[in-house]
Amino acid sequence: MWKRAEQTGSTEMRGVFVETLQEMMDQNKKVVALEADLGGASGFSKIQKSHPDQFLNVGIAEANMVGIAAGMSMRGFVPFIHTFAPFAVRRACDQIFLEGAYAGNTINIYGSDPGVCVAQNGGTHTTFEDMAIMRAIPTVEVYDPADGVQLRWLIHSLEHKKGVHYIRAARKGMPDIYAEGSTFESGKANVLREGKDVLLVAAGLGLKLALDAADQLAEEGVEAAVLDMFTVAPFDVETFRQQAAGKKLIVTVENHSVTNGLGSAAADILAEDGSGIRLRKVGIENRFGQVGSQDFLMKEYGLTVEHVYQIVKTNL
CATH class of the missing domain: 3.40.50.920 (Rossmann fold)
Structure with a gap:
């Protein structure tokens, strides 16, 4: 059950994402992380050091990353992939549709810095249309977590959940809304x-x-x-x-x-x-x-x- 945070503050979202994946990887060797050459920006480079056998940097090849993740899903792995939101959605849309959702594979996508969160990276790196694209693909679940507590719960909830899940979340600090230990229900406001x-x-x-x-x-x-x-x-x-x-x-x-x-x-x-x-x-x-x-x-x-x-x- 969720509770409101009693004190105001902010939490770095990419730090939550990385730490949560590392915790899951310690317990589940099937959890893997894939990155498209943005390990420094996402913090996934920490996973590369702590869990090298559960990490793969595919380079600047986002569509290929989705295909690799789909193949790993077919072999029983639980892939979490990251790139900036426009590259995760616009550039890899066909692969998400066909190799992910249509084929019934499991891919957990972290599209970081959606909308205005992109800041100085500018118009080429801005996505105001990612939810529009993803919510139109059958069976794909789309999440927009508000803070680190909600994001941590969400990542844990996807460890054993089949399908394509798109998480649009900032990389940097977001205001704390929920108290630590809060739990939620997917699909429930x-x-x-x-x-x-x-x-x-x-x-x-x-x-x-x-x-x-x-x-x-x-x-x-x-x-x-x-x-x-x-x-x-x-x-x-x-x-x-x-x-x-x-x-x-x-x-x-x-x-x-x-x-x-x-x-x-x-x-x-x-x-x-x-x-x-x-x-x-x-x-x-x-x-x-x-x-x-x-x-x-x-x-x-x-x-x-x-x-x-x-x-x-x-x-x-």
């Missing part, structure tokens, strides 16, 4: 805050924005519920419907394009239900990436607490 007026649905980087916006709204008497939809696919339709019922407005918050991401998943459900509840999306509006610090990019693309707050106030 978490209600972090109750409220009768507005529903804020968020995941990953967007979750802290939603929580802070809810605090700001509460000061003005607006009650905002906050839903952590960390499993974007499959989407938790049941919890979403329960929380949406009776609300005046729903706002989705995501570090992703507003096209075919978290907001679109929510919109599909509302359209099918015919509830008439208004939906507004906070995310990237039909733009490419650019060079800049993460703080700059968040302001540039409207991923701020103030923007979420203004969207609610304008549409209530």
